[in-house]
Amino acid sequence: VCCLYDDVGTFRRRLTAFFAAGLRVGCRVTYASPGDGEQAREALTGLPDLDERLADGSVRTMSLRDVYGDDYLVDPDGVVGLYAAATEQALADGFRGLRVAADGSELVRSPAHLDALARYEFLVGRYMADHPLSGLCGYRLGLGHDTVKELASLHALASPRTAGLTVFGCPDGAIGLRGQYDPASLPALRRLLGRIGARGEDGVVVDLAGVRYVDHRLLRMLDDHAREHGVSVSVRSAPPFTARLMELLAASGGLQAQEGGNT
Amino acid sequence: VRTGPPRDCTGNFHEAGFYTSDAEFLAMVHPFVTDGLAVGEPVIIGYDQRKCTLLRTTLHHPDQVAFIGDANLYASPARAIEAYRQQFEQYVAAGAEQIRIAGDVPHEGNGGRFAGWDRYESAVNVVWQEFPVWSRCLYDATTVPDDVRDVVTRTHRRLVTPDGGAAVSPRYQDVPHFEPLPVAADPLEATTPSVCLGDASLARTRRRVAEAVRGHLEATAFDAFVFALSEAAINAQSHGRPPVGVRVWTAPDRVVARVHDTGPGPRDPLTGLVPEPEGTSGAGLGLWLSHQLPDVEISLIADAGGFTVRLRAGSPPPAADAAGGHVLRAGTLHGTPCGVGTVHAIDGDGSSLCAVIDAADLRPVDDLRWTDVPSVQQCSHCRLLTGDDDFPQH
Numbered sequence: 001v002c003c004l005y006d007d008v009g010t011f012r013r014r015l016t017a018f019f020a021a022g023l024r025v026g027c028r029v030t031y032a033s034p035g036d037g038e039q040a041r042e043a044l045t046g047l048p049d050l051d052e053r054l055a056d057g058s059v060r061t062m063s064l065r066d067v068y069g070d071d072y073l074v075d076p077d078g079v080v081g082l083y084a085a086a087t088e089q090a091l092a093d094g095f096r097g098l099r100v101a102a103d104g105s106e107l108v109r110s111p112a113h114l115d116a117l118a119r120y121e122f123l124v125g126r127y128m129a130d131h132p133l134s135g136l137c138g139y140r141l142g143l144g145h146d147t148v149k150e151l152a153s154l155h156a157l158a159s160p161r162t163a164g165l166t167v168f169g170c171p172d173g174a175i176g177l178r179g180q181y182d183p184a185s186l187p188a189l190r191r192l193l194g195r196i197g198a199r200g201e202d203g204v205v206v207d208l209a210g211v212r213y214v215d216h217r218l219l220r221m222l223d224d225h226a227r228e229h230g231v232s233v234s235v236r237s238a239p240p241f242t243a244r245l246m247e248l249l250a251a252s253g254g255l256q257a258q259e260g261g262n263t
Numbered sequence: 264v265r266t267g268p269p270r271d272c273t274g275n276f277h278e279a280g281f282y283t284s285d286a287e288f289l290a291m292v293h294p295f296v297t298d299g300l301a302v303g304e305p306v307i308i309g310y311d312q313r314k315c316t317l318l319r320t321t322l323h324h325p326d327q328v329a330f331i332g333d334a335n336l337y338a339s340p341a342r343a344i345e346a347y348r349q350q351f352e353q354y355v356a357a358g359a360e361q362i363r364i365a366g367d368v369p370h371e372g373n374g375g376r377f378a379g380w381d382r383y384e385s386a387v388n389v390v391w392q393e394f395p396v397w398s399r400c401l402y403d404a405t406t407v408p409d410d411v412r413d414v415v416t417r418t419h420r421r422l423v424t425p426d427g428g429a430a431v432s433p434r435y436q437d438v439p440h441f442e443p444l445p446v447a448a449d450p451l452e453a454t455t456p457s458v459c460l461g462d463a464s465l466a467r468t469r470r471r472v473a474e475a476v477r478g479h480l481e482a483t484a485f486d487a488f489v490f491a492l493s494e495a496a497i498n499a500q501s502h503g504r505p506p507v508g509v510r511v512w513t514a515p516d517r518v519v520a521r522v523h524d525t526g527p528g529p530r531d532p533l534t535g536l537v538p539e540p541e542g543t544s545g546a547g548l549g550l551w552l553s554h555q556l557p558d559v560e561i562s563l564i565a566d567a568g569g570f571t572v573r574l575r576a577g578s579p580p581p582a583a584d585a586a587g588g589h590v591l592r593a594g595t596l597h598g599t600p601c602g603v604g605t606v607h608a609i610d611g612d613g614s615s616l617c618a619v620i621d622a623a624d625l626r627p628v629d630d631l632r633w634t635d636v637p638s639v640q641q642c643s644h645c646r647l648l649t650g651d652d653d654f655p656q657h
Contacts, residue, residue, distance in 0.1 A: 241486035248555050252538045
């Protein structure tokens with residue numbers, strides 16, 4: 001879940017609601033705070049019985065640095081491993097799962113930071129898809145329209161809702177797209193594909209099962225991505241009309257890289 | 264080196280002729296074919312089965328001619344331009360110095376629909392400029408409608424005659440100055456639209472149109488229609504002038520839509536007929552892709568009110584002369600616009616089927632079939648009497 005906010009109070013309210021709902025269903029909740037323990041506690045004051053919860057381990061806090069490193073340059077696989085271990089621990093401690101929350105705005109410091117963060121969001125989303133872990137990420141709208149749009153599209157849910165497709169990792173490694181297709185969001189999507197490292201040696205598979213409508217702009221964007229990174233891109237589970245479009249585009253020279261395998 | 268009259272020309276040497284008998288047809292096509300074959304030029308023939316057979320029997324080596332009986336080639340004007348272009352490319356790559364083609368496009372006189380082919384006949388004067396093509400379009404003068412004949416003389420620089428003569432067509436219009444035929448309103452447009460949107464977002468437009476059209480078209484036509492409508496809306500929003508209006512009319516097995524903006528429309532007369540893959544917005548390409556889809560008929564209409572893309576899909580509209588036959592026509596009292604429950608089925612004797620309205624007061628709605636009228640607009644008494652399976656009897 002992604003919360004884009006102007007006023008940090010908005011994020012706090014979402015945080016409280018997200019955690020309260022998690023506690024009600026028997027999950028452990030963990031907040032990664034940009035400040036010290038006292039500041040973390042202050043952010044959570046809206047939770048009922050906070051002191052007891054902190055004492056019995058159902059509410060935990062940690063520092064953003066503990067999770068994401070001193071320089072805030074996220075190690076995508078490392079952090080996913082850390083959250084996976086915390087999820088296992090929560091289950092071992094008798095909880096039904098783990099909810100984590102963090103305000104990620106501080107992690108966006110340079111293009112390299114954003115690349116790493118986007119890759120991490122993509123990977124952790126894939127982990128969450130089949131494990132009892134869920135997360136709330138806050139991002140300040142002041143980070144810029146393009147940046148928050150990209151980050152929001154890596155979350156299954158975002159508020160306020162942003163137009164365009166969301167990007168998620170399929171269990172088999174494919175990149176899934178889902179939601180309402182909007183041609184205006186293609187530049188953001190293209191940047192995102194670059195950031196999340198959609199350039200595997202075996203080629204990239206894009207799963208369009210969650211997309212109802214596809215046009216030639218999306219197919220050409222994938223084609224451009226394939227050429228730029230020298231990878232083969234194939235789409236699967238696409239709406240039936242996609243095959244007709246690809247045939248027409250290929251015949252007219254509108255698609256240059258090899259693309260296909262619509263299964 | 265090109266042979267025959269086009270010897271000093273580049274691009275498509277585009278001529279037409281009219282025949283009134285098989286003999287005249289053969290007089291114009293036979294030497295055209297055999298002269299080409301004699302010098303090794305590829306010859307492509309695109310006529311109906313009967314005329315292809317007629318020609319074939321007169322040739323010593325009919326196997327050297329590419330007969331395209333494939334109706335798919337002429338499925339849409341833009342598709343024909345593209346399919347021919349691909350063929351020309353292959354012939355030229357194989358060393359052809361001239362390619363001869365002869366054929367006729369669909370029109371009401373040969374069982375087809377001419378809508379859109381006026382633009383094709385004009386466009387082919389320039390779209391194959393890089394290929395040494397000699398095209399001879401022969402029309403049956405006994406069946407060709409007047410407006411088609413008019414277009415033929417305005418889109419071919421040269422007119423040939425069965426006696427071997429040829430003359431410059433005095434009425435020829437260069438491509439930028441070609442005046443397309445006026446686009447006749449579809450009868451369905453006289454009914455109340457199922458969808459009427461003003462400046463709606465793309466997502467909303469697509470959703471509303473898909474909801475309205477689903478169930479009226481089979482799956483592939485549905486996809487093609489939603490795509491073409493979406494592209495028309497994107498073009499109107501990004502190149503047209505607001506407000507952008509979208510209206511959709513539906514009948515049981517066909518749909519009509521108009522996407523309108525108040526701008527002048529694209530200046531290029533070839534818009535949609537040739538691809539523009541270099542365009543950054545992909546808009547020109549989108550319109551071209553729409554034109555490639557045989558399931559959707561597209562008309563571009565520029566007039567004083569602005570620019571309109573009209574789309575039609577599904578079964579063809581009822582022919583004007585079908586009315587009065589076994590198909591019931593539709594009409595309203597004193598010719599008032601169609602509204603909820605106000606449209607009556609017109610009987611064979613010109614009166615209302617339900618006999619509630621006096622025959623003299625009922626005016627037919629332009630060539631509209633009773634079954635094309637949305638059920639909410641149909642007079643409930645007439646509905647009762649027609650007892651159509653679609654409408655439960657009370």
